[in-house]
Amino acid sequence: MYPADLKYTKDHEWLRENGDGTVTVGITDYAQDALGDVVFVKLPDVGEQLAYGGDFGEVESVKTVSELFSPCDGAISAVNGDLEAHPEWVNEDAYGKGWMVKVALAGALSAELLDAAAYEAFVNAESK
Numbered sequence: 561m562y563p564a565d566l567k568y569t570k571d572h573e574w575l576r577e578n579g580d581g582t583v584t585v586g587i588t589d590y591a592q593d594a595l596g597d598v599v600f601v602k603l604p605d606v607g608e609q610l611a612y613g614g615d616f617g618e619v620e621s622v623k624t625v626s627e628l629f630s631p632c633d634g635a636i637s638a639v640n641g642d643l644e645a646h647p648e649w650v651n652e653d654a655y656g657k658g659w660m661v662k663v664a665l666a667g668a669l670s671a672e673l674l675d676a677a678a679y680e681a682f683v684n685a686e687s688k
Contacts, residue, residue: 561680562588563655567669568679571629574655575673578662582637583669586659587619587628587650590683595621598650601643603660608636610663612670617660619650628660632669638662 566574572591575583592598600620610616610630617628640659643649650658674682 562590562676564676566655566676567631567673568676568682569629569631569673570682571631573629573631575631575663575669576655577669582662582664583632583634584659585631585661585663586654588679589654591626592651592654592658595619595626596623597621598647601647601650601660603639603643604636606636606639610634610636620647630663631673632663632665634663634666636661637664 562568566576568574568588572588573585574588575585577583598619598621602618602620604616608616610633612630612633614630615627616630619626619628639661643658643660646657652658
């Protein structure tokens with residue numbers, strides 16, 4: 561149900577290692593479903609520094625506004641600027657066109673990140 565090549569946080573962000581010292585970050589399919597129709601995405605600027613667990617933006621839906629939390633330490637190397645015109649991509653393709661930022665890693669990934677099976681178990685437990 562959740563892509564096996566990704567790592568996940570308990571805040572419902574995902575990250576994909578790109579093999580070049582960067583990761584791509586977005587919100588999970590579970591998160592976008594819980595939010596409902598996404599109408600606006602606020603993202604940081606290229607170069608902005610992120611700290612694991614710190615907020616780096618917001619997703620606004622018809623239901624609520626939800627903060628985005630960084631799954632790693634590093635600097636923003638790219639931002640999906642297309643989401644400004646197409647916030648619905650977060651709903652339509654959370655793991656593809658709906659990606660949010662790319663981060664140049666500063667150090668190792670947190671041991672607190674979950675693999676797909678652990679994230680699915682977490683979601684199932686949270687949903688009960």
